[in-house]
Amino acid sequence: MTKNVSPLVEGRTGPWEVIIGLEVHAQVSSEAKLFSGASAAFGAGPNEHVSLVDAAMPGMLPVINRFCVEQAVRTGLGLNAQINLVSVFDRKNYFYADLPQGYQISQFKQPCVGEVSITIPLSDGTSRDIGIERLHLEQDAGKSMHDQHPSKSFIDLNRSGVALMEIVSKPDMRSAEEAAAYVSKLRAIVRFLGTCDGNMEQGSLRADCNVSVRRPGEPLGTRTETKNLNSIRFIAQAINSEVARQIEILEDGGTIVQETRLFDNTTGQTRTMRSKEDAHDYRYFPDPDLLPLKLDAAWVDHIRDTLPELPDALRARLLDQYGLSPYDASLISEDRAVAAYYETAAAGQDAKIVANWMTVELFGALNKMGLDLADSPVKPDQLGKLVGRITDGTISGRIAKDVFALMLENGADPDQVIDEKGFKQVSDTGAIEAMIDAVMAENADKVAEYRGGKDKLFGFFVGQVMKASQGQANPGVVNDLLKQKLDG
Amino acid sequence: MSDLLSLTAVAARSALDKKECSASELTAAYLKAIEDTADNNAYVAITADKATDMAKASDARLAKGEGGALEGIPVGVKDMFCTKGVETTASSQILKGFVPTYESTVTSHLWADGAVMLGKLNCDEFAMGSANETSAFGPVTNPWTATNGDLMGKALTPGGSSGGSAAAMAARSCLLAPGTDTGGSIRQPAAFCGMVGLKPTYGRCSRRGIVAFASSLDQAGPITRDVADCALMMTSMAGHDEGDSTSIDAPMPDLMAALSMGIKGMRIGIPDEYTLDGMNPEIVALWEQGRAWLEDAGASCVPVSLPHTQYALPAYYIVAPAEASSNLARYDGVRYGQRVEGATLDEMYAKTRGAGFGDEVKRRILIGTYVLSAGYYDAYYIKAQQVRRLIQQDFLTVFEQVDALLTPSTPTAAFPLGEKMDAVSMFLNDVFTVPANLAGIPAISVPSGLSSDGLPLGLQLIAPALREDTLIRGAAVIEKAAGFDHVATGAAS
Structure with a gap:
C-alpha cells in the first residue's frame, strides 16, 4: 500500500509538514580513482595513494576510469533509471587546501543517470515512492587534519580523486523515518549491485540533508542543508533536531536563514557552518580536459543483462518461494550476504524455521559476539542441518539451543555435537x-x-x-x- | 666542419650520419652559442651537463648505427614543458623552485628520438602575452634589428609567448625549439624572428606535462629554421597519448614526403575578412606576393569568406581567460612552488597568488573569473562558445571548396620592446592566428620576406583538421619561392 498522506509534526501553534531532500554520496567500489590510476583503498597512511594527477601537479591531466563509469551505469540500471548516453564533466571551482586542482570535476548540467523513483517500506506496513532526480559521477576531495600540529593543518590526499556517485533525491520525504528508510534502501541496492560497499562509518556512503517545514498546503519554506551525515541514526537525529529548531524559530515569529549546517553527533544538534552570503559561486563550466562521456547503447544493455537480483525482487521471491513472513523477508533481503546465507541454510529444510533460527538465534548470538555474518562460526549448511535435526525428531527445539551454543563455540557440525554429547532425543x-x-x-x-x-x-x-x-x-x-x- | 651553427637540423642529422661531425661537437657549438648570445635573455636555464651527457650518448648510438630521427640535435625547450629534474616555471614567480619529477610527453618523444636538451627557454608568464614581456625573468630581445627607419637601434620584441624559443632559434643558440600555441604563441614569434612555426591540429600533440594555459586551445608545435626541419620535428612531437583525453588517435601523414609533393591543382582560399581597415601596405603586398607564388606553383587561388572572423578575438579573450582562471587555481602555495605565509588559509592564498602572479596573468584570471560567474556565464562564456562553433563552421564550409587558406601571420613586423601598448592593442597581434586555435585546425607561419625596415615577415597557411601535410606542401612552395635566407644580425656564428 502506497501512502500519500504526509505525517505532520504538531507544534505549539498547529501542525507542520516536513520537507526533506537528500544528496547521498556513495563511493564507487573500484580499485582505482575516477581520473587517475592511484589506489582508492581505504586505510593507507597519509598521502600514500596519491598520483601526480591527484596532487594536481602542473600539466597533469585527468583520464576517465572506465570501470567507475560502468559502476555508475550499473547503479543507474539497478535503480531502473534512465541512462544518459551522453554526459558531461564540469569543473566546480572553489579554493580549499584539500582540493588540489582548485576545482572538483563533477557532472552539473548533464549527469550520466537521469530520473526515477524508488519505493521505501515504512514501519506501519505501508510504503512510499521517493523520486530520484539524478545520479552523477564526481571526484572526492582530500582531507584536512587540523589536530596534528599546534599551528599547522595537514593535508591527506588519499581520498583526492576517489570516485563518488552523488544521488540526488527530490524533496519527497516527509519524516526522519522516511529519510532513514530511503538511505537504507539505497544502501541495500548499491550493496547488492556491488557498486558501493555502503560502509557509512568509513565514509563510503554519506548524506547531505535538505530540510524545511511549512504549514500543510502552503508553499515550501526556506531550507537548510546539513552536511556529511555518516550514519542512518545521525541522519534521523539531524533531521529531527533541525525540524524542531525550525518550528521553534517560526512559531516564535522568526524566519529560517538559508544556510549550510553541521551535525554534532555528541550533542545530536546541528549548528551553522556557513550562511548563504558566504556561499560559493562555483563557476561551473565543462572541463576542457575531458571529452563528453559517450556510452555505447550495446555496452549499457550488456550491463543491464548482467545485473544481479536486487532487494525488491529478492524480497518478493522470499515471500513467494519460501513463504516467509513480510518481516522476515524484509530482514533477510536487506543484505545479499544474509540472503545467500539464508538460501543455503534453507535448502531442503523447513524454510520458516530456518528463517526464525537465523533472525533470532544466529543474529542474536553474532550481535553479542560482535561478529559479522561472514565471520559466523556456524556455517549456513550447519544451521540448516540443525533445523533438520529438529524437524526429523532427532532433538527437541530446546536441546537444539544447547547444540547451537556448542556449535557457536567451536564451529562443530550439529550431528557431531549431538553424538558426542548424547543429545539424541529418546523416542523409544x-x-x-x-x-x-x-x-x-x-x-x-x-x-x-x-x-x-x-x-x-x-x-x-x-x-x-x-x-x-x-x-x-x-x-x-x-x-x-x-x-x-x-x-x- | 667549420660552421656547425649554419646547418639545419636535417643537414646536421645527415652530417652526423656521415661522421662529418659528432653530436658532442654540435652540442658544444650550441652551448657556446648560448653563452655568446646570452644578452638576449632567451634561456632561463642552461643544462650544459645534461646536454653534454646526452650528446655523448647520441654519439654512442650513432657509432652503433642506432641513431634516432633527431639523434644529436640540440633542442631548447620552452619553459611551459615540464622537464624531469629541471626547474620548470612557466616563467612565473609562483613556480620558482618547482622541479618536476616527470617529463612532458612531447619532450619525451624528442629525447626518445635522440634529441639533446640544451636548457629551458623564456616565455610570457604562463604563455600569456604576445611580446615576451610578461615573463618573471624579464623580456627577451629579438636577435633581429631594423636596418632602416624609425626602429633602427631599438631593441625589438621576439613576439610571444614562445619569444625565448623563436629568439634562440634566430640567434642560433638552439637548432630546434618546441613551442606552445594557444592563440598564436608559436606562429607570431616565429614570424617576428624569421622562423617556421607550426601549430598542429588540436590533439596532435599530447598536452600531458605541459603547464596548462587554456586547455581547449593549447597545442604544442615546432619552431624551426626551415620547412624540412618543421616536418621532421612535427613527426617526432606528435602521437596519441592515453594520458591526455583530448589527444587524437590518427596517423600523421608522411610530412617528409609532403615536402616535395608540390601544390599543383590545389585550391587556396584568400579570406576576405582578413583584410583589415588601414592594414600595413607591406603586409598587403606580401600577401599578394604569396598568392602569386602559389599560383606560379600550379595552385588556383580564390576569394573565400569566413563571415564570423571578426568575432574570433573577442570570443578567444573570453574562452582562454575562463579556462585559465580555473587552470591556474592549482597554484595556491599548498603543494609546490612559491608560498607566502598568512595568518589564515585565505590570507596565504591571497598573499601567495598576489606575489606569485604578474599583472597580465592576474588580469586574465580576473576576466576569466568574471565571465564564468553566476549571472554573467550565459552572456559571456556561453555566447563565446556559440561564436566558437560558428567560427568552426565557417572553416568547415570553406574547406569544402578549398584545400587551404593563405593569410598574413601577423598585422605588423616585430615592434619595439617596452612600447606603451594597452592590453587590447596587444591582443590585436593575434588577430590572424587566433581563429585556427578556436577551430582546432592546423596552421603554419613561413618566413616570406623582409619589411622595408629589414625585419622578417611571415605568411600563414591554414588547413583542415589532420592535414598538416597540406601545410608542409604549401609552406615548402612559399619557402622556395621566397628564398628567405636572411640571418638575424644577433645570430651566433
Whole structure:
C-alpha cells in the first residue's frame, strides 16, 4: 500500500509538514580513482595513494576510469533509471587546501543517470515512492587534519580523486523515518549491485540533508542543508533536531536563514557552518580536459543483462518461494550476504524455521559476539542441518539451543555435537514408559490430586519426565504416553 | 666542419650520419652559442651537463648505427614543458623552485628520438602575452634589428609567448625549439624572428606535462629554421597519448614526403575578412606576393569568406581567460612552488597568488573569473562558445571548396620592446592566428620576406583538421619561392 498522506509534526501553534531532500554520496567500489590510476583503498597512511594527477601537479591531466563509469551505469540500471548516453564533466571551482586542482570535476548540467523513483517500506506496513532526480559521477576531495600540529593543518590526499556517485533525491520525504528508510534502501541496492560497499562509518556512503517545514498546503519554506551525515541514526537525529529548531524559530515569529549546517553527533544538534552570503559561486563550466562521456547503447544493455537480483525482487521471491513472513523477508533481503546465507541454510529444510533460527538465534548470538555474518562460526549448511535435526525428531527445539551454543563455540557440525554429547532425543516408548512409571511412583500424592481434577499438574509430570530423561525424551511422545497413563 | 651553427637540423642529422661531425661537437657549438648570445635573455636555464651527457650518448648510438630521427640535435625547450629534474616555471614567480619529477610527453618523444636538451627557454608568464614581456625573468630581445627607419637601434620584441624559443632559434643558440600555441604563441614569434612555426591540429600533440594555459586551445608545435626541419620535428612531437583525453588517435601523414609533393591543382582560399581597415601596405603586398607564388606553383587561388572572423578575438579573450582562471587555481602555495605565509588559509592564498602572479596573468584570471560567474556565464562564456562553433563552421564550409587558406601571420613586423601598448592593442597581434586555435585546425607561419625596415615577415597557411601535410606542401612552395635566407644580425656564428 502506497501512502500519500504526509505525517505532520504538531507544534505549539498547529501542525507542520516536513520537507526533506537528500544528496547521498556513495563511493564507487573500484580499485582505482575516477581520473587517475592511484589506489582508492581505504586505510593507507597519509598521502600514500596519491598520483601526480591527484596532487594536481602542473600539466597533469585527468583520464576517465572506465570501470567507475560502468559502476555508475550499473547503479543507474539497478535503480531502473534512465541512462544518459551522453554526459558531461564540469569543473566546480572553489579554493580549499584539500582540493588540489582548485576545482572538483563533477557532472552539473548533464549527469550520466537521469530520473526515477524508488519505493521505501515504512514501519506501519505501508510504503512510499521517493523520486530520484539524478545520479552523477564526481571526484572526492582530500582531507584536512587540523589536530596534528599546534599551528599547522595537514593535508591527506588519499581520498583526492576517489570516485563518488552523488544521488540526488527530490524533496519527497516527509519524516526522519522516511529519510532513514530511503538511505537504507539505497544502501541495500548499491550493496547488492556491488557498486558501493555502503560502509557509512568509513565514509563510503554519506548524506547531505535538505530540510524545511511549512504549514500543510502552503508553499515550501526556506531550507537548510546539513552536511556529511555518516550514519542512518545521525541522519534521523539531524533531521529531527533541525525540524524542531525550525518550528521553534517560526512559531516564535522568526524566519529560517538559508544556510549550510553541521551535525554534532555528541550533542545530536546541528549548528551553522556557513550562511548563504558566504556561499560559493562555483563557476561551473565543462572541463576542457575531458571529452563528453559517450556510452555505447550495446555496452549499457550488456550491463543491464548482467545485473544481479536486487532487494525488491529478492524480497518478493522470499515471500513467494519460501513463504516467509513480510518481516522476515524484509530482514533477510536487506543484505545479499544474509540472503545467500539464508538460501543455503534453507535448502531442503523447513524454510520458516530456518528463517526464525537465523533472525533470532544466529543474529542474536553474532550481535553479542560482535561478529559479522561472514565471520559466523556456524556455517549456513550447519544451521540448516540443525533445523533438520529438529524437524526429523532427532532433538527437541530446546536441546537444539544447547547444540547451537556448542556449535557457536567451536564451529562443530550439529550431528557431531549431538553424538558426542548424547543429545539424541529418546523416542523409544518403552524407555519413556519406564521413566513415567518411576515418576508416577515417586509422586503418588500428585497423581491422586491430578486424577481428582487438578489438570494443571500435567505440566509438572511432563517436566519431571523430561528432567529424568535429561531433556532428551521426545516431548510429543512424553505427552501422549503420560496422558494415556494418567487418564487410564 | 667549420660552421656547425649554419646547418639545419636535417643537414646536421645527415652530417652526423656521415661522421662529418659528432653530436658532442654540435652540442658544444650550441652551448657556446648560448653563452655568446646570452644578452638576449632567451634561456632561463642552461643544462650544459645534461646536454653534454646526452650528446655523448647520441654519439654512442650513432657509432652503433642506432641513431634516432633527431639523434644529436640540440633542442631548447620552452619553459611551459615540464622537464624531469629541471626547474620548470612557466616563467612565473609562483613556480620558482618547482622541479618536476616527470617529463612532458612531447619532450619525451624528442629525447626518445635522440634529441639533446640544451636548457629551458623564456616565455610570457604562463604563455600569456604576445611580446615576451610578461615573463618573471624579464623580456627577451629579438636577435633581429631594423636596418632602416624609425626602429633602427631599438631593441625589438621576439613576439610571444614562445619569444625565448623563436629568439634562440634566430640567434642560433638552439637548432630546434618546441613551442606552445594557444592563440598564436608559436606562429607570431616565429614570424617576428624569421622562423617556421607550426601549430598542429588540436590533439596532435599530447598536452600531458605541459603547464596548462587554456586547455581547449593549447597545442604544442615546432619552431624551426626551415620547412624540412618543421616536418621532421612535427613527426617526432606528435602521437596519441592515453594520458591526455583530448589527444587524437590518427596517423600523421608522411610530412617528409609532403615536402616535395608540390601544390599543383590545389585550391587556396584568400579570406576576405582578413583584410583589415588601414592594414600595413607591406603586409598587403606580401600577401599578394604569396598568392602569386602559389599560383606560379600550379595552385588556383580564390576569394573565400569566413563571415564570423571578426568575432574570433573577442570570443578567444573570453574562452582562454575562463579556462585559465580555473587552470591556474592549482597554484595556491599548498603543494609546490612559491608560498607566502598568512595568518589564515585565505590570507596565504591571497598573499601567495598576489606575489606569485604578474599583472597580465592576474588580469586574465580576473576576466576569466568574471565571465564564468553566476549571472554573467550565459552572456559571456556561453555566447563565446556559440561564436566558437560558428567560427568552426565557417572553416568547415570553406574547406569544402578549398584545400587551404593563405593569410598574413601577423598585422605588423616585430615592434619595439617596452612600447606603451594597452592590453587590447596587444591582443590585436593575434588577430590572424587566433581563429585556427578556436577551430582546432592546423596552421603554419613561413618566413616570406623582409619589411622595408629589414625585419622578417611571415605568411600563414591554414588547413583542415589532420592535414598538416597540406601545410608542409604549401609552406615548402612559399619557402622556395621566397628564398628567405636572411640571418638575424644577433645570430651566433
